[in-house]
Amino acid sequence: MGKIERKKDILLTIPFFIILIFGALMGYFSFVEAFEKARAIGIDEISRRADDLPSPITRDYKERVKVELEVVSSIAEFDEGKTFEYWTFNRQIPGPFVRVRQGDTVEVQLTHIHKDSPMKGHSHDLSRIRSNPQDVHIKAGHGEHSVDFHAVLGFMGGADLIKVAPGETKSFEFKTTRPGIYIYHCGSSHVPTHLARGMYGMILVEPEGGLSKVDKEYYVMQGELYTEGDLGDMGFQKLSKKKLLKEQPEYYIFNGRVGALTGDNALTSNIGETVRIFFGNSGQNISSFHIIGGIFDKVYSQGDITSPPLKNVQTTLVPAGGAVVVETKTEVPGILRLVDHALTRAIDRGAIGELIVSGEDRPDLIKALESRDNMNMNMNMDMDMPQ
Secondary structure (H helix, E strand, C coil), X not given: XXXXXXXXXXXXXXXXXXXXXXXXXXXXXXXXXXXXXCCCXXXXXXXXXXXXXXXXXXXXXXXXEEEEEEEEEEEEEEECCEEEEEEEECCEECCCCEEEECCCEEEEEEEEEXXXXXXXXXXXXXXXXXXXXXXXXXXXXXXXXXXXXXXXXXXXXXXXXXXXXXXXXXXXXXXXXXXXXXXXXXXXXXXXXXXXCCCEEEEEEECCCCCCXXXXXXXXEEEEECECXXXXXXEEECECHHHHHCCCCCEEEECCECCCXXXXXXXXXXXXXXXXXXXXXCCCCCEEEXXXXXXXXXXXXXXXXXXXXXXXXXXXXXXXXXEEEEEEECCCCEEEEXXXXXXXXXXXXXXXXXXXXXXXXXXXXXXXXXXXXXXXXXXXXXXXXXX
16 A cells, blocks of 8 residues: 555656746746847947948049958847847948049958957967867857958959958958949858848949049948848847748848938938938848939949949849949938838838938929819808908
């Protein structure tokens, strides 16, 4: 009987242990979920302002120009209540706008700053990192970074000459032989992942005679976020390699995050001014760049700034890894909207910005008309009035 009673006691305690284990597991997963949602934000503002670019070049001679880029990874908010681990050039997206002249010699210095790099008080065996596929940096994609300038001839746009492990600094130089507006991005494996995390920017090679004078210039780049969570999910979002390989982003963004070019960060203009936008596409998909309420007076398609521009264009296609220069004269006050005209990308997924135009109304160009019903009502009232 004693053995039977003990078996009964053991059986009676099994549900208790099951509940205990289940509760512990639930607590663990709740903790993990809370931890993921509470990942510390390392950069308060990931987006580079559209007006953050150098002034037009006025010199008429060749020069040696040094470009210093730092690779920094950090968590930042890409939309309210949603965070993502970005990899950046110089802590913002897009990277710095590089402006040089045809014939210049450009020296590029690339430094890989990692939270565990020697620059932060730690050390690395760089040969071990490169040779061990299981190293934490390799597995995370941080094992090596580089930069591929589309304005460079040979050596993978310079990427083969400037591969840096955590804590390393390397340099190379190139001569600017062809004017145009070009993309640059990380050229290390897995390149699409590095682009999806934000490692891109633009370089303008001005022709020897410079560009025509305009009133305002802006720097805008479209990007894509491939999050494991669905559109609108809150908290920290990991990158989804599966969605990336299918080229199906959850978010399309301008300058690094949703809403980056709105409100206080919007582009601005006054009536009668000509606005020039350098627009690049870092993503895997073609962009259909359009300004709602505006017309592109000039479009320098495919980044070609020396051929005669297209004129009076409504929407221009910008391929993956491509760029364009557009100019528009702002003639009517109000808020014009920069969009990818595959409009779910703009309205639902984030690729929308603002160009705020100030000035007096232009009824000679556009005005509301009184409705026919109101006109008839006013005529009837006039007829009913005593004479």
